[in-house]
Amino acid sequence: MEADARSVIKGDGMGIQFDCIVGESAAMQEVFRLIRKVADADSTILITGESGTGKELIARAIHKTGKRKDGPFIPVNCAAIPAELLESELFGHEKGAFTHAIRTRIGRFELADKGTIFLDEIGEMNPSLQVKLLRALQERRFERVGGVKTIGVDIRVIAATNINLEDAVKESRFREDLYYRLNVIPIHVPPLRERDADIPLLIDHFLGKFCSGGETSVKGIEEGAKMHMMAYNWPGNVRELENMIERLVILADGPMINIHDLPDKITCDIDGLADGDGASHARRLPERGVCLSEAVNEYEKALILQALNRTNWVKNRAAKLLQMNRTTLIEKMKKQNLMNSKDASPLLK
Ligand SMILES: Nc1ncnc2c1ncn2[C@@H]1O[C@H](COP(=O)(O)OP(=O)(O)OP(=O)(O)O)[C@@H](O)[C@H]1O
Ligand SMILES: [Mg+2]
Numbered sequence: 001m002e003a004d005a006r007s008v009i010k011g012d013g014m015g016i017q018f019d020c021i022v023g024e025s026a027a028m029q030e031v032f033r034l035i036r037k038v039a040d041a042d043s044t045i046l047i048t049g050e051s052g053t054g055k056e057l058i059a060r061a062i063h064k065t066g067k068r069k070d071g072p073f074i075p076v077n078c079a080a081i082p083a084e085l086l087e088s089e090l091f092g093h094e095k096g097a098f099t100h101a102i103r104t105r106i107g108r109f110e111l112a113d114k115g116t117i118f119l120d121e122i123g124e125m126n127p128s129l130q131v132k133l134l135r136a137l138q139e140r141r142f143e144r145v146g147g148v149k150t151i152g153v154d155i156r157v158i159a160a161t162n163i164n165l166e167d168a169v170k171e172s173r174f175r176e177d178l179y180y181r182l183n184v185i186p187i188h189v190p191p192l193r194e195r196d197a198d199i200p201l202l203i204d205h206f207l208g209k210f211c212s213g214g215e216t217s218v219k220g221i222e223e224g225a226k227m228h229m230m231a232y233n234w235p236g237n238v239r240e241l242e243n244m245i246e247r248l249v250i251l252a253d254g255p256m257i258n259i260h261d262l263p264d265k266i267t268c269d270i271d272g273l274a275d276g277d278g279a280s281h282a283r284r285l286p287e288r289g290v291c292l293s294e295a296v297n298e299y300e301k302a303l304i305l306q307a308l309n310r311t312n313w314v315k316n317r318a319a320k321l322l323q324m325n326r327t328t329l330i331e332k333m334k335k336q337n338l339m340n341s342k343d344a345s346p347l348l349k
Pocket of ligand 1: 020021022023049050051052053054055056057058162202205238239242
């Protein structure tokens, strides 16, 4: 099967890569399963998830895996094209249809014939165009702007959004009938903070990508730095992680990326280390488990570092914040190898 040719299978038989998508969390395994199941069908797919979770990557993988793979994949970003131009962008226009229509132009629906059209950020489409889109989706027929001839196409439709369309329907910003027409096969991609089992794999994947040019001395990443990255909450999801690895590969000091190379937002992300309501300071247990003593150690270090930064490295005040006496703090700082900038520590970047 084509899908298997594109998969990377781990020793235990688990698929950890599908096309360019990597992931071993239960959530990504479910996404891989769905891609395999739906790739050959023509049903409309709605991919939902926060920005940077990999929605476009999934849409492309579905197209490349399915029976339409030799046809075109045509993406349209509904939010990036001004509302007054989007109709002609999608359906094309006839010469003279409006002031600047000096010649007939074919739209993305026609370009996608025998292939897939990817309607990205569909939630941003204005209501009058939503009506026209609904008809085009239902009948696979439409007219170019200013045209009378009805054009039929053979396309597969994949839509994506990072807004909650059910809320948009309730607030009358999105047509309910169009929502049901799109949501035939829903694929939800959870945010990265809810699938930290994927983080080490993604780190290695991007290290492979950015270290392969041979222009960098970076060879890998230390376990401690990985732990911090797993605890961080990644508001920009995989895109943020990818950009960070690209930067670390260029800026890291030694062959192994360590916690001193990481930006403060990661090493001091106490919210990421605390659980959801922030009331308890217990770290979220990653799906793949954790080395407890190492995690406790890293957590202690992150809290001490926060206290020191907050008090401008005045140890008396930092010790007070941590409810310990100054000598205990100094002992712990020595043990954790924490020094301030005057001691030429790389920590205060
Ligand atoms: N599971 C993954 N494996 C490998 N790379 C990934 C994965 N998820 C996302 N990426 C990478 O992260 C970046 C963002 O992914 P993508 O553009 O598909 O996200 P998106 O959900 O469409 O974001 P947006 O809503 O902002 O358009 C891309 O460079 C993509 O290659
Ligand atoms: Mg996208």
